Amino acid sequence: MKITVDRVKCEGHGLCEEAAPSLMHLDDEGDLVIDVETVTEQGDVDAALAAARVCPVAALRVA
Amino acid sequence: MGPGPRRIVVVGYGIAGLTAADSLRAGGFDGDLTVVGEERHHPYSRPALSKSALVESGDMTAHELPAPTHDAFERLGVAATGLDAQRRVVALADGGELPYDGLVIASGSRAARLADRLPVADDVDELVLRTVDDALLLRDRVQGQPSVVVVGGGPLGMEVASGCLAAGCDVTVVAQGRPLTRLLGPFLAELFVAAGLRRGLRVTTAAAVRVRSQGGLSVVELADGSTVSGDLLISAVGDVPNTGWLVSSGLLAGDDLVVDSRGRVRPDVVAAGDVCAFPTPQGVRRIPLWTSAIEQSKVAALGLLRGDEAAELDYQPYFWTEQFGLNFKSVGVMPVAGPPELIEGDPGDAAALMRWRFADGAASAAALNYRIPVPRLRRLATAQAVG
Numbered sequence: 001m002k003i004t005v006d007r008v009k010c011e012g013h014g015l016c017e018e019a020a021p022s023l024m025h026l027d028d029e030g031d032l033v034i035d036v037e038t039v040t041e042q043g044d045v046d047a048a049l050a051a052a053r054v055c056p057v058a059a060l061r062v063a
Numbered sequence: 064m065g066p067g068p069r070r071i072v073v074v075g076y077g078i079a080g081l082t083a084a085d086s087l088r089a090g091g092f093d094g095d096l097t098v099v100g101e102e103r104h105h106p107y108s109r110p111a112l113s114k115s116a117l118v119e120s121g122d123m124t125a126h127e128l129p130a131p132t133h134d135a136f137e138r139l140g141v142a143a144t145g146l147d148a149q150r151r152v153v154a155l156a157d158g159g160e161l162p163y164d165g166l167v168i169a170s171g172s173r174a175a176r177l178a179d180r181l182p183v184a185d186d187v188d189e190l191v192l193r194t195v196d197d198a199l200l201l202r203d204r205v206q207g208q209p210s211v212v213v214v215g216g217g218p219l220g221m222e223v224a225s226g227c228l229a230a231g232c233d234v235t236v237v238a239q240g241r242p243l244t245r246l247l248g249p250f251l252a253e254l255f256v257a258a259g260l261r262r263g264l265r266v267t268t269a270a271a272v273r274v275r276s277q278g279g280l281s282v283v284e285l286a287d288g289s290t291v292s293g294d295l296l297i298s299a300v301g302d303v304p305n306t307g308w309l310v311s312s313g314l315l316a317g318d319d320l321v322v323d324s325r326g327r328v329r330p331d332v333v334a335a336g337d338v339c340a341f342p343t344p345q346g347v348r349r350i351p352l353w354t355s356a357i358e359q360s361k362v363a364a365l366g367l368l369r370g371d372e373a374a375e376l377d378y379q380p381y382f383w384t385e386q387f388g389l390n391f392k393s394v395g396v397m398p399v400a401g402p403p404e405l406i407e408g409d410p411g412d413a414a415a416l417m418r419w420r421f422a423d424g425a426a427s428a429a430a431l432n433y434r435i436p437v438p439r440l441r442r443l444a445t446a447q448a449v450g
Contacts, residue, residue: 011390013383014437015354026436050085052129054078056353057115058108062129
């Protein structure tokens with residue numbers, strides 16, 4: 001599955017980073033960087049979905 | 064794990080119930096999990112409802128949260144109506160019963176209504192914004208650019224006012240005292256009020272005492288004898304915890320559902336989110352905010368599975384709002400008194416990074432139209448005084 005971020009929606013709240021620190025992080029400008037774009041292992045998929053769920057602006061998609 | 068619960072019921076399916084279900088699984092619970100949601104919708108982003116969702120077109124699917132992975136049995140569109148904490152059974156509106164040996168109460172809160180506090184004529188159509196259905200209705204009603212009266216000067220009222228203004232409506236906010244002051248303190252509040260006024264917002268600071276309907280308009284009578292009228296009346300006067308189904312459960316303290324630092328009401332019942340009050344350094348209180356619900360739910364899920372061995376809640380206040388062209392994030396305790404220490408920019412130019420230090424060594428930090436990773440904002444809020 002592929003993780004994508006809607007850059008227009010993303011406001012850098014950083015809750016996703018807390019949920020999936022091994023997959024994504026906010027850079028120094030507050031922009032989200034997806035470190036692992038394609039997830040296959042179940043643990044990573046779960047973490048990616050958990051990250052997407054806590055986003056208060058629903059800016060992350062995992063599909 | 065030891066002889067923990069094998070059958071857990073989660074009542075409520077907002078971000079608190081969803082996070083609790085996820086956290087139970089992440090914490091190793093592999094027994095039967097049932098989630099009961101009063102709304103027919105799957106969980107969605109509530110903060111977006113009073114922000115982007117109000118002025119966007121299209122359906123609300125953009126604000127739906129991704130499909131859950133907790134593998135729970137979902138009961139959507141059915142409310143919990145009662146709890147027998149001795150027999151360990153949740154009663155449902157459809158007459159069904161759900162037995163449990165572990166219960167998560169995440170039934171949230173609902174919009175408070177003016178009609179609960181002051182005389183409101185029966186023919187007044189009081190709109191509120193709490194659910195996705197509320198948002199769809201409201202968005203539909205502002206299409207014709209009606210004049211709008213928003214009663215309530217908290218963050219929700221001001222966000223709704225901002226959205227209605229952006230939709231082309233003529234908007235008056237009726238607030239007791241200057242909007243946002245109780246939440247943010249006078250310095251920050253004034254930045255938002257000024258931004259609103261520049262965009263044509265009207266603000267009336269007097270208490271509403273009565274609402275009537277006249278010639279198709281809603282007329283709000285104020286304590287100073289004046290009135291404010293609009294085609295549309297929207298109230299944003301706080302929220303009321305959904306504890307009605309718990310009244311005879313024996314779990315309420317007075318009217319309140321209070322949890323300990325691990326989210327427990329009792330060993331086999333935890334609660335999280337807008338429904339409950341929890342211990343904070345400022346006292347036991349409800350903090351009905353998105354990140355609060357998430358943090359509480361993670362703690363409560365483990366509190367249910369592990370009891371005293373679970374970690375305690377260490378709530379880190381985080382608040383954000385978007386209104387009148389201002390994007391604001393704060394970390395640390397609010398309200399703050401007085402002007403901030405300016406780290407970058409100047410709030411007069413509508414972009415600033417600010418900090419307030421308190422006598423006890425703590426600090427609060429806020430970013431206004433200033434893009435910053437929240438972890439960095441948190442570091443600013445915990446930084447000790449330097450040189």
